[in-house]
Amino acid sequence: MTELNTIRFHRLDQQNKTLVIASHQNASPELVYFGDALPKATELDSLYLSQQAGIPQAMMDQPAAMSLIPEAGRGWMQSPAVEASAADRPAWAMRWQLKQIEELADGVMLTLEDSTAQLVLMLDIGLLPSGVLRQQLTLTNVGEGDLSVERLACTLPVSPELTERVSFYGRWCQEFQQVREPWQSTWLQENRHGRNGHANFPAVMVGESGFSEQRGEVLGVHLAWSGNHRLKADYTIEGHRYIQAEALYLSGEIHLANGQSITTPELLASHSREGLNAMSHGFHREARERLKLDKPRPVHLNTWEAFYFDHDMTKLKELASAAAEVGVERYILDDGWFRGRHHDEAALGDWFVDEGKYPNGLSPLIDHVKNLGMEFGLWFEPEMVNPDSDLYRTHPDWALQLPQYEGYLGRNQLVLNLANPEAYAYLRERLFDLFESNSIDYVKWDMNRDYCQSGSDLAPQAHAQVLALYRLLAELNHAFPHMEIESCSSGGARVDFGILNFTKRFWASDCNDALERQSIQRGFSYFFPPEVMGSHIGPDQSHTTSRTHDVAFRAGTAMLGHLGIEWNLLDANPQQRATIANWINQYKRVRGHLHEGNNWRLPSADGRAQTQWALSQDGLTGVAVYSQLAMPKQGQTLPIHLPNLIAEQSYRVTVLEHSPLPGHLMKAKPAWWQRELILNGASLSQVGLQLPILDPESLILLEVTAVPLSENNE
Numbered sequence: 001m002t003e004l005n006t007i008r009f010h011r012l013d014q015q016n017k018t019l020v021i022a023s024h025q026n027a028s029p030e031l032v033y034f035g036d037a038l039p040k041a042t043e044l045d046s047l048y049l050s051q052q053a054g055i056p057q058a059m060m061d062q063p064a065a066m067s068l069i070p071e072a073g074r075g076w077m078q079s080p081a082v083e084a085s086a087a088d089r090p091a092w093a094m095r096w097q098l099k100q101i102e103e104l105a106d107g108v109m110l111t112l113e114d115s116t117a118q119l120v121l122m123l124d125i126g127l128l129p130s131g132v133l134r135q136q137l138t139l140t141n142v143g144e145g146d147l148s149v150e151r152l153a154c155t156l157p158v159s160p161e162l163t164e165r166v167s168f169y170g171r172w173c174q175e176f177q178q179v180r181e182p183w184q185s186t187w188l189q190e191n192r193h194g195r196n197g198h199a200n201f202p203a204v205m206v207g208e209s210g211f212s213e214q215r216g217e218v219l220g221v222h223l224a225w226s227g228n229h230r231l232k233a234d235y236t237i238e239g240h241r242y243i244q245a246e247a248l249y250l251s252g253e254i255h256l257a258n259g260q261s262i263t264t265p266e267l268l269a270s271h272s273r274e275g276l277n278a279m280s281h282g283f284h285r286e287a288r289e290r291l292k293l294d295k296p297r298p299v300h301l302n303t304w305e306a307f308y309f310d311h312d313m314t315k316l317k318e319l320a321s322a323a324a325e326v327g328v329e330r331y332i333l334d335d336g337w338f339r340g341r342h343h344d345e346a347a348l349g350d351w352f353v354d355e356g357k358y359p360n361g362l363s364p365l366i367d368h369v370k371n372l373g374m375e376f377g378l379w380f381e382p383e384m385v386n387p388d389s390d391l392y393r394t395h396p397d398w399a400l401q402l403p404q405y406e407g408y409l410g411r412n413q414l415v416l417n418l419a420n421p422e423a424y425a426y427l428r429e430r431l432f433d434l435f436e437s438n439s440i441d442y443v444k445w446d447m448n449r450d451y452c453q454s455g456s457d458l459a460p461q462a463h464a465q466v467l468a469l470y471r472l473l474a475e476l477n478h479a480f481p482h483m484e485i486e487s488c489s490s491g492g493a494r495v496d497f498g499i500l501n502f503t504k505r506f507w508a509s510d511c512n513d514a515l516e517r518q519s520i521q522r523g524f525s526y527f528f529p530p531e532v533m534g535s536h537i538g539p540d541q542s543h544t545t546s547r548t549h550d551v552a553f554r555a556g557t558a559m560l561g562h563l564g565i566e567w568n569l570l571d572a573n574p575q576q577r578a579t580i581a582n583w584i585n586q587y588k589r590v591r592g593h594l595h596e597g598n599n600w601r602l603p604s605a606d607g608r609a610q611t612q613w614a615l616s617q618d619g620l621t622g623v624a625v626y627s628q629l630a631m632p633k634q635g636q637t638l639p640i641h642l643p644n645l646i647a648e649q650s651y652r653v654t655v656l657e658h659s660p661l662p663g664h665l666m667k668a669k670p671a672w673w674q675r676e677l678i679l680n681g682a683s684l685s686q687v688g689l690q691l692p693i694l695d696p697e698s699l700i701l702l703e704v705t706a707v708p709l710s711e712n713n714e
């Protein structure tokens with residue numbers, strides 16, 4: 001019999017979403033509801049009662065609740081929230097009792113305890129102003145003896161009607177690929193790469209049968225953590241569905257002495273009844289809250305694919321001048337500038353300017369860049385050390401490796417043990433010195449290998465490594481508040497909200513091939529807004545796929561993120577430079593809408609094209625990039641529909657840029673193409689707009705602007 005008078009309900013409302021939690025005196029708390037806003041006057045006890053199911057035959061007399069903290073000790077026969085053990089008491093079958101409730105501004109903190117296991121567990125759960133649900137657990141050992149913690153997982157119960165699942169996979173140069181499957185079995189993603197890796201983006205999306213970008217109930221769940229993790233989507237024999245997300249602890253990694261605690265990373269979840277685009281809007285709002293950008297995203301030029309390790313001051317300066325001419329605003333000197341770094345086999349760890357390449361330091365280049373009106377950025381890979389480096393020769397014990405075994409290299413390098421205070425202090429000193437003695441506005445913070453042997457003593461230290469990294473980034477942000485840090489990891493192998501707390505941009509992929517980028521960027525966009533996605537115009541022939549694309553397709557694709565150039569402009573002909581300058585101009589004109597408005601993914605019905613649509617928050621200006629990715633399945637282009645415009649408002653449709661329209665697929669262009677088209681929002685969204693027939697791998701950039709009422713009446 002459900003005793004309602006022993007239950008307390010906690011309700012939160014944000015962004016048309018409602019979250020209701022039930023806390024119990026003698027059991028762990030439950031999620032009563034997370035979804036579209038409920039009326040203010042909803043009776044929460046009746047709501048709770050309405051969900052209490054019957055007890056099936058052939059099951060436990062008192063089946064375990066689908067709680068936010070599933071308890072092995074109360075009959076939960078799947079993975080519980082906590083798995084731990086101690087030598088001096090049973091600490092593996094907890095039954096939590098509520099000890100304290102603290103109402104917070106945007107959530108509630110519930111403190112639970114188990115006096116037998118001698119543990120205290122705090123659940124911090126709430127609804128952020130973005131409408132995103134946030135959850136974290138903290139486990140404290142209050143017993144005398146040590147506690148070994150095997151698992152500590154956030155659990156999010158999910159509606160049993162969400163029966164399809166999209167998860168992510170990928171590889172170097174092809175990150176954020178999606179796979180859609182029926183949710184009929186346990187789904188598990190275990191990441192033991194130390195970083196997230198290219199294949200294990202820590203997120204999953206579930207939805208009702210047939211959900212799409214614009215339709216259906218969906219839930220996206222993300223773990224804000226840059227290291228080993230476990231994500232699980234499972235269901236019980238009774239019919240409960242849930243998602244668990246946790247930092248994965250390696251064997252023997254987490255020991256808590258008396259009074260010590262461990263906290264999970266945040267689980268973040270965004271809900272929508274209108275498909276994946278609205279789910280993404282929640283995550284985009286959340287990312288923007290954390291980013292707090294105070295100026296438009298400057299156009300980048302990155303030297304990597306232009307020169308690799310071949311740093312020649314004259315050429316570097318010439319490239320800077322050429323970049324400034326086409327409108328670049330920030331120049332980033334990539335790998336190859338520090339002592340002994342002439343290839344990728346040596347020098348990581350020796351963070352001193354290379355005297356051979358830069359006899360007068362970096363200042364002559366920095367001054368040149370700044371005199372051209374650009375900001376200056378510099379590449380680092382601080383967490384690494386090459387065995388062939390002065391640092392390693394002096395401190396081989398600072399690398400994460402077991403002395404009993406031979407080291408295991410990745411890109412010829414080892415990981416520096418940041419949990420070692422001396423190694424941390426060395427690195428901190430080197431970075432602070434370089435940032436204090438050079439005018440550096442931007443850091444590309446790279447990380448180019450997985451961990452193995454992630455410890456140098458009895459226990460692994462992969463978890464401590466991530467925490468030390470976060471601490472170092474926080475210290476740098478505090479000391480150099482105007483310097484932006486980008487997170488790069490062989491492209492997009494470390495993209496998550498954990499590191500986003502300290503960084504302002506992700507390098508989404510080392511692949512600058514615009515066709516591959518379209519799918520990489522689409523996958524990236526489910527959880528992150530375009531302004532944090534580094535996206536560059538590469539050379540004519542892609543360095544990673546050998547495909548060739550015209551400048552328009554490359555530039556229009558790069559424009560869908562934070563635009564940059566990664567191409568030796570000195571090789572570009574005047575015509576190409578002029579085209580790039582045009583695109584950069586357009587980007588500067590519309591980046592406000594792209595980066596502050598809402599963004600939609602709109603696939604064509606034949607699956608061969610996609611439109612990226614960005615609409616300003618006031619609904620008055622929109623930008624659409626229509627990309628023809630493959631041959632259309634039919635002769636004509638399918639109309640594009642532009643959602644969320646103001647229904648009665650008239651808009652002018654302008655073509656800003658487009659790929660060449662050679663005519664071999666098309667005798668005549670659409671009737672409106674060479675005229676002015678003015679149409680109301682309802683028509684543009686419900687009826688749509690015909691576009692010219694395009695070659696595969698080409699695109700069109702359109703602007704849609706509200707026509708002022710006076711002009712409309714003329």
Ligand code: GLA
Nearest residue numbers: 304334335488489490491510
């Ligand atoms: C990684 C990055 C690249 C580049 C190189 C430099 O691969 O992803 O963008 O910075 O390192 O070594």
